Structures are given as C-alpha cells and as structure tokens.
Amino acid sequence: MRPGGRGVAGGDAAKQKELNAEAPEIPNLGKHITDLFRPYKTQLTVIIGLVIVSAALGIAPPLLTQRVFDDGLFPPDGIPNLPLLAWLVGAMIAAFVLSSAISVVQTHFTARVGNRVMGDLRVRLFGHLQAMELGFFTRTKTGVIQSRLQNDVGGVANVLTNTVSSIIGNIVTVIAAAVAMLLLSWQLTLIALVLMPIIVFAQRRVGQVRARIAGKTQESLSEMTAITQEALSVSGVLLAKTYSRQGAETGRYAAENARQIDLQVRQTMSGQYFFAMVQVFMSAVPAIVYLVSGWIIANAQGEGFDPGITSGTIVAFTTVQSRLLFPLMALMRIALDLQTSRALFARIFEYLNLNPAITDRPDALEPSERPGEAGRITFDDVTFRYSDAEASERATLDHVSFEVAPGEFVAFVGASGSGKTTIGSLIPRLYEASEGSVRYGGVDVRDLQQEALMDRIGVVTQDPYLFHATIAENLRYGKPDATQAELEAAAKLANIHDAISTFANGYDTVVGERGYRLSGGEKQRIAIARVLLKNPRVLVLDEATSALDTVNERAVQRALDGARGGRTTIAIAHRLSTIEGADRIYVVGSGHILESGTHTELITQGGAYAELYAQQQ
The missing domain is CATH 1.20.1560.10 (ABC transporter type 1, transmembrane domain)
Structure with a gap:
C-alpha cells in the first residue's frame, strides 16, 4: 500500500473537507x-x-x-x-x-x-x-x-x-x-x-x-x-486512445461545459x-x-x-x-x-487557512554531519497509519525497527502493498510516523529542519518526473549552478552520457512533456543522474531501475555501486536481481519485517525471500 492512497497521517486531515465546495465559510474573511x-x-x-x-x-x-x-x-x-x-x-x-x-x-x-x-x-x-x-x-x-x-x-x-x-x-x-x-x-x-x-x-x-x-x-x-488536466495530458490522451474513449472524454467535458454555460448565463x-x-x-x-x-x-x-x-x-x-x-x-x-x-x-x-501537516519546529536542528553519524538511518518501533480517523484499520507499517549504518547498501523487498515504499517515504519525512520515531544521524527527523534534511537525501522514484525542458535543465534541477563537466560526470555515472551524445542537440535536447520523447530507461537514468548530481548523503531508490532492460540495468547497477562510496543507499526493489549485492536485505510483508540478512543467508534460510527469488527465477 502506497502512502497517500487514502489520506494523510496527522495534521489537518479531519479539517480538510471536500475542497471544491462552492463557498466555504471563512472566519474574519x-x-x-x-x-x-x-x-x-x-x-x-x-x-x-x-x-x-x-x-x-x-x-x-x-x-x-x-x-x-x-x-x-x-x-x-x-x-x-x-x-x-x-x-x-x-x-x-x-x-x-x-x-x-x-x-x-x-x-x-x-x-x-x-x-x-x-x-x-x-x-x-x-x-x-x-x-x-x-x-x-x-x-x-x-x-x-x-x-x-x-x-x-x-x-x-x-x-x-x-x-x-x-x-x-x-x-x-x-x-x-x-x-x-x-x-x-x-x-x-x-x-x-x-x-x-x-x-x-x-x-x-x-x-x-x-x-x-x-x-x-x-x-x-x-x-x-x-478534466482538461487529466484528459489532455500525455498520459490521459494515451489512455483515451488505447481504450477508444476519446468520445467519452469529449462528452464528459461537454457536459461540464454545458453546466458552466448555464451558470454563466x-x-x-x-x-x-x-x-x-x-x-x-x-x-x-x-x-x-x-x-x-x-x-x-x-x-x-x-x-x-x-x-x-x-x-x-x-x-x-x-x-x-x-x-x-x-x-x-x-x-x-x-x-x-x-x-x-x-x-x-x-x-x-x-x-x-489550511495548516501543513508537516512543519519545522521552532527549535529545529541541522542534520548531523558528525563522522559515523551523517547518513545513519534508524527506525525505532515505527507504526504508520493514514490518519487518526482510521486508527482501527490495519497499519501500513506495524512496529518496524531497523538501522542502516552510514555507507551501507540496504534493500527492502516484498510483495506490492507490503509497506516497503512507505519506509522510503518516511525517511525524508514526506510522511510522518504515527508512532515511534525515524531518526537521521541519531536525531528524530521531526526535530530536524525539513529543507536541510532533504538536501542530504536523494530520491529516485519508480515513475521519474521530467520537465518539458532540455536534458541539461532537467539535470540542473538538483544543482542549479552545475557546470557542463559536472553534468557529464553525473550522466556517465548513471550510464546515460553516451545515449545523450547520440542526440542531435546533445544535452540541449528537449525531452517533451514528462519526458515522453525518451524511452523509459533513458528517463530513469536521467533521473538517477539528476540525483547523483545533487550528491546526497542518503540515496533512496524506489524501484529506480524497474524500467531498464537487463543490459542497462546491470550497467546502472555497476554505476550505482561506484557512486555509493561513503553514501548510505536504500533500495526498494521488486526485482531481486538488482539487490543481490546489498549489505543487508529486509523482507517486508503486511507491514512487518519478516526476515533480514544477505542474499546468500536468506536463500539458505529458505524463507519468504527464498520463495520470492525462486518465483522470479
């Protein structure tokens, strides 16, 4: 189950009613x-x-x-x-x-x-x-x-x-x-x-x-x-065409347009x-x-x-x-x-008048840069639910504890909906734990400055977002003052430089809406290059190589292996071949950590991991 599917933990969840009501009452308007x-x-x-x-x-x-x-x-x-x-x-x-x-x-x-x-x-x-x-x-x-x-x-x-x-x-x-x-x-x-x-x-x-x-x-x-944003986006148009629903989408827009005309009159x-x-x-x-x-x-x-x-x-x-x-x-x-x-x-x-559910405390701290602590991630008895109003519902994460030492490469695997993506979202404080604490460098992330925390964490998601701009502009989103040499170094590290060099305009190639002019693998590798250019202490890869073919997947994995020097890497993976070399693998199921160990240890145990591995093989 992914965070945000049904609501939000804490904050103004109860206050936030349907937000397109016609005329809400605002005190002291x-x-x-x-x-x-x-x-x-x-x-x-x-x-x-x-x-x-x-x-x-x-x-x-x-x-x-x-x-x-x-x-x-x-x-x-x-x-x-x-x-x-x-x-x-x-x-x-x-x-x-x-x-x-x-x-x-x-x-x-x-x-x-x-x-x-x-x-x-x-x-x-x-x-x-x-x-x-x-x-x-x-x-x-x-x-x-x-x-x-x-x-x-x-x-x-x-x-x-x-x-x-x-x-x-x-x-x-x-x-x-x-x-x-x-x-x-x-x-x-x-x-x-x-x-x-x-x-x-x-x-x-x-x-x-x-x-x-x-x-x-x-x-x-x-x-x-x-309706316009949904139906006329690249994804919306593609979906309508593949299901022959252009007429239905036009009808939906026409019906709302007729209502708008009546109201305007x-x-x-x-x-x-x-x-x-x-x-x-x-x-x-x-x-x-x-x-x-x-x-x-x-x-x-x-x-x-x-x-x-x-x-x-x-x-x-x-x-x-x-x-x-x-x-x-x-x-x-x-x-x-x-x-x-x-x-x-x-x-x-x-x-x-809505208050953000996640804000800095008045005395929020800078994340630790002490040797041996910078990049350390700790989950201490963490439970996560989507909102207090749904406390009776099964928790997405239920009393989860683990620690990732600075520089370690740790992977989380499990079936869809097991809670592994939620773990990746709690680390940069995109969501907050309902119970327990998530710590960076030994300090609860709720006591840290959000912006400073995010500066130290890089995230590559399963569905990378690229702007309708050039490759260079997309890469510089992570570091606006990056030189051309730095762009190329990051691209080489992500195994995308050679592909970019084949484009007529090179790094000045416009990628199109959401990067649709590129292949899935090219988008993924540009997203990886963008986060590597940021050079974070912690790298969170949420199915980051899922769109790559076998050859490119292995090339990117080798690049990421080389980029991990001194950097904590957390990989959320479905394809087990991408994380066989992890220092430690956690198997997540129904919001719990079922087992952990190296690839070899888990295969030898013959438990849930071994069963997943056998199914994929």
Whole structure:
C-alpha cells in the first residue's frame, strides 16, 4: 500500500473537507482581504487623496452651471454678463481638465497597487501549496488546485485592481452631490432620494443570489480544469486512445461545459431586472423634478412668495443629480461584485487557512554531519497509519525497527502493498510516523529542519518526473549552478552520457512533456543522474531501475555501486536481481519485517525471500 492512497497521517486531515465546495465559510474573511493591502498603505493614501480631489472637482461644473444660467446668461437685467460668463466657462473647463489629469494619475497608481496585490496573493497561494504535505496532493485533483490558483485569483482581479478607488471615488461623489443638491433645493432632494432605501434592500437580495451562483460557477470551472488536466495530458490522451474513449472524454467535458454555460448565463442575468428597474427610476427622476419644480413654482406664485427655484437651479440640480445617481448605481454594482467575489475569496482563503501537516519546529536542528553519524538511518518501533480517523484499520507499517549504518547498501523487498515504499517515504519525512520515531544521524527527523534534511537525501522514484525542458535543465534541477563537466560526470555515472551524445542537440535536447520523447530507461537514468548530481548523503531508490532492460540495468547497477562510496543507499526493489549485492536485505510483508540478512543467508534460510527469488527465477 502506497502512502497517500487514502489520506494523510496527522495534521489537518479531519479539517480538510471536500475542497471544491462552492463557498466555504471563512472566519474574519473581511480582515483577510483587507490585510492584502497592508503593504501598500502609502500608495493607498495617495490614491485616496487623488480620488477625493477628483471627485470633488467633478461636482464643481454643475454648481458653476447655476451661476452660468442665473448670473451669466440670464442676469436680472436681462443682458448677458460676458466677462463673468467667460470666467465661469474657463473655470468649468479647468475643472474638467484637472479632474481628467488626476484621474489618469490615479488610474496608474490603482492599477499598480491592484495588480501587485493580486500578484502577491497568487504567489502567496502558490508558496503555501508548495508547503503543504504530500498527502494533500494525493487527495486533491491537480486541476482543482490549478483552478484555485488561476480561475479564482483571476476572478477577484477586478475587485483588487479597481474596487478600492471606485468605492472611495463614488462615495465622495455621492456625498458631495447630496450636499450640493441640498444647497440647491432641499425639496427637490427629497424627491430624488425617496426610493433609495427600497433599492438598497433589493440590491442586497440580488447580491446574495449572485454570490451563490458565483460559488457554483467556480466549482464548475475547477471541474473543467481538472478534466482538461487529466484528459489532455500525455498520459490521459494515451489512455483515451488505447481504450477508444476519446468520445467519452469529449462528452464528459461537454457536459461540464454545458453546466458552466448555464451558470454563466444565470450569473449574467441575475440582477438584470433589478438594474433595469433602477435605470428606469434614475431616468425618470429628472422628468419628475421638472414636474415638481413646476408645481412648486406655480403654487409659490399663487401664494405670493419666492420658492428659490430658478431655471439655473433646475439645470444645476438635474446635472448634480446625475452625478449622484450614476455613482449610486456604480456602488450598487460594486456591492454586487463584492458579494460575488466573497465566494471566490472564501475558496482562496480556504486553502491559505489550511495548516501543513508537516512543519519545522521552532527549535529545529541541522542534520548531523558528525563522522559515523551523517547518513545513519534508524527506525525505532515505527507504526504508520493514514490518519487518526482510521486508527482501527490495519497499519501500513506495524512496529518496524531497523538501522542502516552510514555507507551501507540496504534493500527492502516484498510483495506490492507490503509497506516497503512507505519506509522510503518516511525517511525524508514526506510522511510522518504515527508512532515511534525515524531518526537521521541519531536525531528524530521531526526535530530536524525539513529543507536541510532533504538536501542530504536523494530520491529516485519508480515513475521519474521530467520537465518539458532540455536534458541539461532537467539535470540542473538538483544543482542549479552545475557546470557542463559536472553534468557529464553525473550522466556517465548513471550510464546515460553516451545515449545523450547520440542526440542531435546533445544535452540541449528537449525531452517533451514528462519526458515522453525518451524511452523509459533513458528517463530513469536521467533521473538517477539528476540525483547523483545533487550528491546526497542518503540515496533512496524506489524501484529506480524497474524500467531498464537487463543490459542497462546491470550497467546502472555497476554505476550505482561506484557512486555509493561513503553514501548510505536504500533500495526498494521488486526485482531481486538488482539487490543481490546489498549489505543487508529486509523482507517486508503486511507491514512487518519478516526476515533480514544477505542474499546468500536468506536463500539458505529458505524463507519468504527464498520463495520470492525462486518465483522470479
């Protein structure tokens, strides 16, 4: 049984529910979002100042309009006051120009801050995912993780880049416009604002509906990304072709795509009737103002008093009113966007709030480099289960104890599911023991710095992973500053240099997605060369020669024999021919060590090893 097949030992296993739920509840979500802007307080202060000045300048022209009509065009004496009119028009134009210039500068600052915040969030999420334990990734679809990183973060981009300045600008504009309207006519202001509370209540209801649909939309996007990642990878395409399932895979994608289209349409249409109603109201208010103004003036004349409403007042009021109503509508749209984005932020922070199950202790130590201790591996009564919730299930490893001295070559053999791969995963602390301790250099690996421990351990897995890059770039992943001579020395040690030399581009040959342009044996040997370039104290080979033919297998085994000088080597093997020369062989079965000894000793004992050997022979 391989680690991670059903869960993870310890950590947040119980906490981590299905991670593609539509909209998880995140405590203090507003504070989490606000904290994203904390590093940019200075820039935000500048933006807020620019927005306030720009919004205030936007109110000046409507107020000047009243003076243009009442004092410039139609003064009491009936003769237009051209000097005053020229001054007022100049002031209006200056306000427009200055407001536009400030708006350009403010947009520049807003775009920079917003995109940096979004970039910080994306990098923070990526880094947090890198820190998660291996078991997290065995439980979660890669496509779902990619969707959180791309679709969800991308979905909040508009909120991060525009919302702060839009909210502040529109609020300042609304306040300034409301004050200006009151100064012009309190009677007309009441008429313009009488229905606003009803509209605000309706907006909140629409926002709740849109937030629910947004969560489902992102869930569907996650599933589409997962299907794409699975079906269009080299392995997925190969599997579909060999089983003639291309049509079924297309149908699966088409079904989720149809769901996505339906959700997108629902999200687009949710609130449209509301905004249509608001638009009608806002368009009708100026006409109502004209009617009410006429009624007030007519009644005032009949009563013999001055209502204070002139033609300039009406023109200025309707102009200012547009400066009020359109920002109000913008604020309503922003409120809906925020409610919608809240679901996306919740999905992002659901990941960010997960605690890695395996972390460094505050007083974590550097692994020992003392002679006679560096590279020593000890299992002391180790038991491993997949999670505390499954404690009643049979342990993958059950009270296992052994020790590997520095420089020894030790092998673990046994049937599939016996637990031998779990042993290899516990050594570099990819998983943690449920009971007992795993020690490196005499110190429990839980007391060591993870990164420093991994620097001293090299792992070659049964299924080597190569990037879609050149051979040289893949080799340098283990040692970024390696010289060409070091690359070639490691390749020769892994018996792959001669094969690389036959390629037209040599070490600059691009290996393709997951190395599919290479044979299985070539991929395996490049992976071995990569780990040898790292030059670890401990070498863990998990079926590392399984893809090699007999000739190459023996060549690599000879190379590994030569590379073992002073290095602890632990081989997890199924093919017994690869480990006959081991200093000690452990036979693992049902989570226990059944027997141990050299190849000759175990054959002589006639036990489980001898039976396995006879079957393979």
